[in-house]
Amino acid sequence: MTVRLNAISIVVADMGRSLAFYRRLGVAVPADADGQPHVEAPLPGGLRLLWDTEDVVRSIDPDWVRRGSDGMSLAFEVDSPAEVDTLYAQLVDAGYHGERQPWDAFWGQRYAVVHDPDGNGVDLYAAL
Structure with missing residues (x-):
């Protein structure tokens, strides 16, 4: 078995606001993505950065609640x-x-x- 880190996912309250932040950091986010519930952008080296709205996550797990993110950056x-x-x-x-x-x-x-x-x-x- 080979395991490879392929993507990093961020759950967002406001997709457009989050994407604007990451665009300022040089992430190549599609221009028409701000209103989408799920967005992906390629990163150098083959990784992908993913964004999902809280609504998308709740559609998968109705009990999901934001618990903070102090353990990772x-x-x-x-x-x-x-x-x-x-x-x-x-x-x-x-x-x-x-x-x-x-x-x-x-x-x-x-x-x-x-x-x-x-x-x-x-x-x-x-x-x-």
Whole structure:
């Protein structure tokens, strides 16, 4: 048996708002996807990022409830430490919640953390 990670799925309250956030991070989301209940976008390396509305998830599991997402985050690499600062500022200025302002991490990266519209942690980083 061969097992491969093929997709990462995000449950969203507002598809258009979530897709706008991920477009700002360079994810190639189809332009006409904002009103769809399920959306997929290819990522470099063959992975896919998937979005489903809460209604879609409840159609599969009527007892589903949002329980938060403190145990997992997505990490997006940029080319330079200055780009971490710029992207973080752009996202916060656009109204997204900045959890942790950019800092120089002891492991050798410029790092910052923001939340997507559904409260999922999104890390931004670049090598120092």
